[in-house]
Amino acid sequence: AYSNAQIDSDSTIINADTLKNFSFEKKSNASGNVRIKNLSNNVLLTGNYAENFELTNYSNISGNAILIQVENTIDTLFIYSDKMEAFRNEPEYYKATGNVEIIRNDFLSKSGYAYYFRENETVALQDKPVLWQNNSQMTGDSIYAELPGKVLQKIVVNKIPNLTNSLESFLISQSDSINFKERYNQIAGNKIEILFENEKLKNVKVFNNSKSIYFVFDDSGKANGVNRVTGENMNVIFDENEKVIKIIVDKDPVGLYASENNISEITLQLEGFLLREDKPVKK
Template sequence: AQEGKLIEVRSANLLNVRTISDQEVRELIGNVHLVQIEPGEIIRIWCDSARQFVATNKVELFGHVRITRDGVTVTAPEGVYFGDERRAAFTKSVRLEKGAMTLTSAFGEYFADEKKAIFVHDVTVVDSVSSTKSNALTYFDTEEKSIAVGDVSVTSSENNVTVYGDSLVHFAKRAYTIVPKNPRLVQIDTSEGGIIDTLVVMADVMEAYRDTVHRFVAKGNVAMARNDFVARCGEAVYLMKRERIGLRDQPVVWHRENQVTGDSIAVTLFEKRLRSIYVKGRAMAVSRSDSLFRNRFDQLTGRELTMYFAGNKLERVEAERNAVSLYYLFEDQTPNGMNRSSGDRIAIEFQEGKAGRIKVVGGVEGRFFPEPMIAKRESHYNLDGFRWIEARPKRSNLHVIREAHD
């Protein structure tokens, strides 16, 4: 054994000394207490019985094994402690505790010098706000950093949010987590009618900041869906406690038959139900005017646009600054021309999803296009920036099947 790394026996009810393969072996039975003293710290070991190999400075530990060092406690039914390496290995039901954090797994190793632990198979980490599961996990004590790999899931009991991924890195001191590959966020909620309503978010990378607003940041090929709300963009920020979702980098939002685009989009919820959608920069709202006339789209543009909802239904849309509207007219389901209006501000009220009263304020201009002029030429009259995106994300494709991660 290396000098200064000897394992000392502090207590045992019974001591037997034997020679096995020319090596002195001490058998310790009953209330075993061992220590290894290093400059500045002491590793303490307790167990029911132990077998100490003096020459190799190794101890086999049996029954109610407990090892403590600097606020970290590791327990298991049995294990082996290697004194020269200051390493403990466990092959059954290992448990590590530090403060409010508890980590359990089938197998584990603890490295005292590196202040590192490696856990494999059925790994679970529970702290005051979340539970993490994975196939394997490496924990760095000094940094309070965890790296989990293999069918990873993190569940927050406070807000019913679970994030899945191939792997994650968690920094406890910074309250920051990153899922760098195949992340999925799932938030399960129950609507007023008792129906399960689930928010699903997918992206290339996902980050979580456990700050005052509980921020989730999704980056790269972001797609999300909840009830009648669907969106995609390059980057999304979900402020959970403020019930606000910010979308940027070519964002698109769909709500039922309505499509919204712009430079940036802010979605506001109230009690987890859609309250408003605010669009800034090249804002445009589009909806199919009639299912029988698939080339006719009602359109509204402006530098800013806000959609207001009640009971998950669209009530009003307001466009401001260079506002322009284009709406098709029907009489008893028979097409009857089109109106185009512009002004400083345009407000449109909706009833049962259909546009009703339209109010134009400031610098008002309007023109009616009779049916013979626009028939089969609808695309020529679309507003600047018009695009109708058929390939909207489907929640069935985003939804995570839990069994795939169990």
């Protein structure tokens, strides 16, 4: 055992307060202020205790585990969890377990566990996941996000029917009027596919049991009522300011419009609406 030690290998550098190196097995144990730096991709793992297996390109780190994928001051990815596992063979991926929080610029999430696939830059969240992007919040049984080139392009939110206490897929967006921030546009269904352009909402497709609530404002920002739309499948199209410009329902459409004078006569929240304020912050 070595104190305040460092171990260098072909692929990693390990620093810790205490290190044990088993050279024959190419295995090492580390404890106290552990740092594992991957030399090939700028991924840094930190935590309280770690095991590294050089032959299988596998590491696990626990106790305030943090993954940092350094890109630049804006796009650096942070993943916080109770435990982090690194699988560095192809395809390289990382599994975070327990109280998982992810931060990358305006992309924020919480979940019970998560997978980060480094090569194709995707994130998969499960166990009561919630994801925030700008003024939008997404919840469901599972959430999958694609961020090629460090730019958010697609999010898929799924309901898993056989899952105990399964949740409907939900998208909540704050209204685009500065005078009515308490009004939230809502979309729900079994599956929601969300496409982004310049990391802003561009298109939302909803599959099975689709529902939406959208508040209407005139060009000056004055409130002008609300639209409720339901149907089997739904396609919601946004302009460059993330304002709804068209809703297409391909089967069994039902629409209801309430003017501003009559808005109190209808329910303004879809069943399952839950606004979360507990966004993660950098530690």
